Amino acid sequence: MNRPPYALPEDSDKPFKAVYTGACFCEKVKFEIAREKPLDAKFCHCPTCQKLHGAPFQWAAIVEKTDVHFTEGEDQLIYWNPGEMSQEYILPCKISCKNCRAPIMDEGRNMLLLFPTLIHFDNLEDKRKFYPSCHIFYSRRAVDVKDGLPKWAKHKDDGRPIPETLDEEPDKHRNKC
Ligand SMILES: [Zn+2]
Numbered sequence: 001m002n003r004p005p006y007a008l009p010e011d012s013d014k015p016f017k018a019v020y021t022g023a024c025f026c027e028k029v030k031f032e033i034a035r036e037k038p039l040d041a042k043f044c045h046c047p048t049c050q051k052l053h054g055a056p057f058q059w060a061a062i063v064e065k066t067d068v069h070f071t072e073g074e075d076q077l078i079y080w081n082p083g084e085m086s087q088e089y090i091l092p093c094k095i096s097c098k099n100c101r102a103p104i105m106d107e108g109r110n111m112l113l114l115f116p117t118l119i120h121f122d123n124l125e126d127k128r129k130f131y132p133s134c135h136i137f138y139s140r141r142a143v144d145v146k147d148g149l150p151k152w153a154k155h156k157d158d159g160r161p162i163p164e165t166l167d168e169e170p171d172k173h174r175n176k177c
C-alpha cells in the first residue's frame with residue numbers, strides 16, 4: 001500500500017494540494033481529492049452496483065489514483081472483488097469502511113471511481129462539477145430516470161443512447177443485458 005491513493009506518489013515534484021475532503025459515514029476513513037473536477041461522472045445501473053450499494057444505481061466520478069490520498073483510517077479499509085467473490089485485495093475492487101461498512105470508492109486497475117455523496121462540498125457550484133454526464137447500463141435499470149441525460153444500454157458511447165422510458169419504445173431494451 002505504498003502507492004496512491006494509499007500513499008503519496010514518491011516521484012512527483014508536484015505537491016499534493018487538496019481541493020476537497022471526503023469521509024465514510026462514521027468518519028473513521030478520511031481522504032482528500034486534489035482535483036477540482038472529475039474526468040467524467042456517471043450513474044451506473046448495472047445489477048452489481050444495485051446490489052452492492054443497496055440502491056437503484058451508483059453515482060461514480062472517475063479520477064486518477066494520484067488525485068486521491070487517504071489521510072485517516074487506511075487500517076479500517078476492507079475490500080471486495082465481485083468478479084472473484086473475494087475479500088482479498090484484487091483489482092478491480094470495492095473499498096469499504098470496516099466500521100460503518102459504507103462503500104467508499106471503487107479501485108480499478110488504472111482509475112478510481114469516487115462516490116460524490118461522500119465528498120464535503122462547500123457549495124452547489126462545486127457539487128455540480130461532479131454531476132454525471134450520462135447513465136450507463138440503463139437497460140438493467142431498477143427505475144426510470146427522466147433527466148434528459150444520455151442513457152446507454154451498456155457502456156458509454158456504445159451504439160446509440162436508448163429511450164428514458166419504456167413508453168417511448170415499448171419493451172425493446174429493458175430485458176437485454
Ligand atoms: Zn466508516
Ligand SMILES: [Zn+2]
Binds near residue numbers: 044058137
Ligand atoms: Zn455498475
